[in-house]
Amino acid sequence: MNNRLALYVDKDFMLAGVKPYDTFKPVTAKGYARIPLYFFVDTSANLVFYGEKYRGDFEDNLPNTYGDFLDTLLDEKARYQVAHYPVPVIELLKVVMDDVRREYLTILGELTSALDPAARIPVSIAWADGVPEASRTAVTAYLRRIGYDVDETAYVPVEMLVLSLFAAGTLAPALHKRIVVMEAFGEDLNYALLQCYNAASVERTGRHTYPLLGVDSRVNVIARYTVDYVNNRRRLLLNKDEQEKEYRRHFRVAREWTRLLDTDPRPFVEVKTDFAVERGVDNKVVLKKDEIEQLVTFQVRQVSQSFELFLGRENQRPEDVDKIILLGESLRSSAELRGDMSRFGADKLLVSDARTEYALLDGIFLRKQYQEKPDSAPRAPIPTVAAPPGQSPLPPPAATPVGFEPVLIAAQLPVGAQLELGWNDRLIRAVYIGNNRFLVVQHYKSQIITGDQFTIDTFLLGQRPVFRNISRNNGALGDYTPSGVLNVLKKV
Incomplete structure (x- = not known):
């Protein structure tokens, strides 16, 4: 157990x-x-x-x-x-x-x-x-x-979340290679860009935080409107830090005022509030429904625009992203935000439920399992395709191959360098074409065949290789992790 x-x-x-x-x-x-x-x-x-x-x-x-x-x-x-x-x-x-x-x-x-x-x-x-x-x-x-x-392992929460969603079948690594997570567990909006290599290998490659943008849009607008209205007249807050602290303090009462706006039949609601620097001194503020709703529309657009700003920081475009995960109550409960985000592709949106928060904890157990028992990691096998006519297959690997290299780093290879890679009784020869990318020129019993291209950053003898972003005839096949460890690794 x-x-x-x-x-x-x-x-x-x-x-x-x-x-x-x-x-x-x-x-x-x-x-x-x-x-x-x-x-x-x-x-x-x-x-x-x-x-x-x-x-x-x-x-x-x-x-x-x-x-x-x-x-x-x-x-x-x-x-x-x-x-x-x-x-x-x-x-x-x-x-x-x-x-x-x-x-x-x-x-x-x-x-x-x-x-x-x-x-x-x-x-x-x-x-x-x-x-x-x-x-x-x-x-x-x-x-x-x-x-x-x-334990000493660094568990990145969004990486654990995606591992769990892969294991549950909610996401598929062959289809969802680049994922953006928008997380609003608290008051800030946190972005993460994830690169998915296979169902057991996920890496966060970018992140950014937008302070106070994770709060429910109506609550955010009402709190800011109230604080700014009073402060513009009374000048109680002297700097940005004091302002932000008072915004946060008003989020709690703003939630109550949203219910008043929903239930009061009048076109406005009058509220009273005080500031932390002057507790007990009430200030009257009139919240006009049409004005608040207009500001909410602007606030929702600001949230969705932050998605584009984040992608720009990471040199990405919306069309480069395969999935967008909305994580946190304020994001999943906003129909306006979901509608606005759908302009990036309604089929790309994955709106979490309350249970999704726990998925990141489940991902911790999966990461531990994959580390301790590598064979338990899920794999998406590539369908076997007949070799092209006239190909020249490699001979089966020798029982005791020679010329081993313990480790090879792709980026250190010259373009045109050839490698032989073997695992179990399979063997391929591949030419380095740059950017950690290889072209298969010969194969023996391998599901990765002559003409395929794949990406590998580092080769380690005695470890299972992970062939990423495999393409065949201009079509994407996804990633592939063979069942055996690398027992042939040499330059030819």
Whole structure:
């Protein structure tokens, strides 16, 4: 039984899951699927509580509330009081992890009686891009100190997500080689460009973050409109940082105001609000429905335009992308955004559901499985095609080939260089044509045949080669990973 615990850690929440056999199971804490990292310390009872409800208290600067946890823990002077003793802020995490451990033991305890509740738990963590490296190091060290064995592998969340979608059959590596993920788990909109080589090999080649663009478009517009309206008249906020902090603070009340706009029959709604720098002093703001809806249209267009801006940063075009994944509640719930994004190809859009967030955790288990058992990685075999008439096949490889090279890097080869590659009883001879691309000039028993082209960056003797972007007669065949390791690798 697999007893590993997988974690996804974002700036203000965590996800947890296990996969004891072949079925992934979420691990909750106090009923939270998205485990919030907002805390309240009851100094009279010497107890620590956590929950989403403390987020507003933290944003209102109420005493004994803690948020921005992964940034705050880096402040060596940051402390909270328990029994009049100062305690480092990172210790707040133990309350969360105790509940995670309790649920973990419950799930696995139903499957085996051999579980030791006191044993150290193996953990793999996928970190959100917004988590500072220093915070990752501090949290990893702390988890190891309180009974978790955290592995050293760097799990990129979007790579894990796509691995899981490949395994589930939601995506096909032969069809979806270049994928863009738009992720809005929090308030920022995070982009990732992924290159997919096969069902077990996915690489993020580009990323960028657009701050505050991940919030629901109506909520974003109402919060910004309200803050800007008051600030233009009263000049309470002196710089951009103060403005952005107040925008974030207003997202919570703006969600309530969206419901007012939907239910109030009048063409406007009058609301009252205060600023963090002047709490308790109300400011009246009139929200006109037609004006708000017009601004929402502009906001939605800004989000979809950010897709084009991101591709421009990566020297890509919309037509170069095979799939666009919308990840996060604010993106999947916006019919306006889905409609606007469809101009890039409605068939390219994959709108996630709430379960998709957990797919990135399942991807961690798949990555571990592929690393430990390479033969378990899914493969998309290339159909065997008869050799062209008049071809000159290579002889079968000798039992003990000579002239081995342990490693060859394609980019270091001169154009025109020829290689012999062999695995199992197959053999091909290929000519290097530049840009890590090769043309097959002879083959023996191989599904990759004379006339095919393929891409390989690095050849390693004793490793399974991954032939990427195979083309035949101007048609794309996808990628191919043979079952055997490379046992012939030499220049000829």
